[in-house]
Amino acid sequence: MNTEARDAKRVVIAGGSGFLGQNLAEHLVGLGYDVVVLSRRSADGGQVGRFAVWDGRTVGEWARELEGAFAIVNLVGRTVDCVKTPDHCDEILRSRVEATRALGEAVRGLDAAPGVWAQMSTAHIYGDPPELVCDEDSAFGYGLAPTVGKAWEAAFAEAVLPGMRGVILRTSFVLGKGGGALTRLAKLARLGFGGKIGHGKQGMSWIHERDMSRLFERAIEDESMEGAYIATAPKPVSNAEFMRALRRAVRAPIGLPAAGWMVRIGAPLFLRTDAELALYGRYCVSKRLEEEGFRFEFEELGAALGSLFGK
Numbered sequence: 001m002n003t004e005a006r007d008a009k010r011v012v013i014a015g016g017s018g019f020l021g022q023n024l025a026e027h028l029v030g031l032g033y034d035v036v037v038l039s040r041r042s043a044d045g046g047q048v049g050r051f052a053v054w055d056g057r058t059v060g061e062w063a064r065e066l067e068g069a070f071a072i073v074n075l076v077g078r079t080v081d082c083v084k085t086p087d088h089c090d091e092i093l094r095s096r097v098e099a100t101r102a103l104g105e106a107v108r109g110l111d112a113a114p115g116v117w118a119q120m121s122t123a124h125i126y127g128d129p130p131e132l133v134c135d136e137d138s139a140f141g142y143g144l145a146p147t148v149g150k151a152w153e154a155a156f157a158e159a160v161l162p163g164m165r166g167v168i169l170r171t172s173f174v175l176g177k178g179g180g181a182l183t184r185l186a187k188l189a190r191l192g193f194g195g196k197i198g199h200g201k202q203g204m205s206w207i208h209e210r211d212m213s214r215l216f217e218r219a220i221e222d223e224s225m226e227g228a229y230i231a232t233a234p235k236p237v238s239n240a241e242f243m244r245a246l247r248r249a250v251r252a253p254i255g256l257p258a259a260g261w262m263v264r265i266g267a268p269l270f271l272r273t274d275a276e277l278a279l280y281g282r283y284c285v286s287k288r289l290e291e292e293g294f295r296f297e298f299e300e301l302g303a304a305l306g307s308l309f310g311k
Contacts, residue, residue, distance in 0.1 A: 011069065012038060012072050013049065014056075015075035016038065017043075018179065024213045025049040031217065036065045036069075038065070039052075063106040066110055072103060072118070073119075084276075096148060096155070100159050104160065107161055113161055119156045119160075121156075123282065123284045124141075125141065125146050125170055126140060126284065127145070134230075134285075135285055136170075149170070156168065165226050167219040168229065169231040170231060171212070174212050175207065175304055175308060185243075193256050195243060197278045198258070200238060200239045200243075201238050201240070203237075203284070204239055204242045205283060206232065206236065206237075207231055207232050208307070215294070224292070230284050230285065232284045232285065234299055236282075242301065243255060
C-alpha cells in the first residue's frame with residue numbers, strides 16, 4: 001500500500017498518549033495516516049496526533065472518531081510497574097477490560113465500522129516458566145498477569161464485530177528511551193547497579209520500539225494477519241545476559257548484582273514497584289511471525305540497545 005493510498009486514512013489509538021502509543025502515532029503519521037488519540041487527558045505540547053478525551057469506560061463524543069476510520073488500535077491498560085496492592089490489581093484488570101468493552105459498545109453504534117482492530121495483550125499470559133520457551137501454542141500460566149491477560153483477550157473476543165479483522169499482539173518488554181522500564185534499568189546501570197537480578201537465569205523477552213510499531217503497522221495493513229501473535233524479537237535472553245548487554249550500551253564499567261532478598265525488600269520500598277517483575281521472567285518466541293515471514297530490524301539485543309543509547 002503506497003503513501004498516496006494511505007492519505008486521509010484514520011487510525012484511532014486508544015491509550016495513545018503514553019510511551020508506546022506516541023511511538024506508534026509518530027510512526028503512523030510518518031506513513032501518511034491521520035491519527036486520533038483517545039486519552040483521559042488533553043494533549044500536552046509536542047505530542048503526536050489529534051486528541052479526543054474519553055474516560056476509558058463509557059461511550060461518549062469520542063466515538064464519532066471511529067465512524068469511517070480505517071483501524072482501531074487499543075493499548076489501554078494501567079501500568080503494571082507498581083506495588084501490587086489489591087487496589088492496584090483491581091485497576092490493572094478493570095482498566096483493560098472496561099476500555100475494551102467501551103470500544104466494543106462504540107463500534108456497534110457505527111454506520112461504518114473500522115475494518116480492523118489491533119489489540120494489545122501481554123506475553124506474560126504464559127506465566128513465568130523458568131526454562132520453557134513459549135510460542136503462541138503454549139499453555140497459559142498461573143497468577144495475576146495470566147488472569148488479566150485472559151480476561152483482556154476474552155473482552156476483546158466479545159467486543160470485536162463479526163467480519164472485523166482482529167489481531168492480538170501479546171507484547172513483551174518494549175525497549176525504548178522515551179519511557180517504560182528500560183529508562184529505570186539504564187539509570188540503575190549507570191549508577192553501578194546493573195548486575196544480574198536474583199539468580200539471573202529468568203528469561204527476558206524483548207522487542208525494540210521500532211519493531212513494535214512495525215508490527216502494529218503490519219497488523220493494520222496486512223489483511224492476512226489475524227488472531228494472536230507474540231510480539232517479541234526472536235532471540236530472548238537471560239536476565240544476566242540482558243544486564244551485561246545494557247552495561248555495555250550505557251558504558252557502565254561495573255554492575256553490582258542484586259540478590260533476591262534485596263530486591264524483595266528494595267523494590268517496593270525504594271522503587272515503588274513489584275519485585276517479581278525483575279525476579280521472574282519468560283522466554284518467548286513467535287512461531288507465527290516466523291512462519292509468515294516478518295523480518296525484525298533488531299534481532300540481536302546488543303544492536304537494539306546500541307541504537308537506543310548511541311553506540
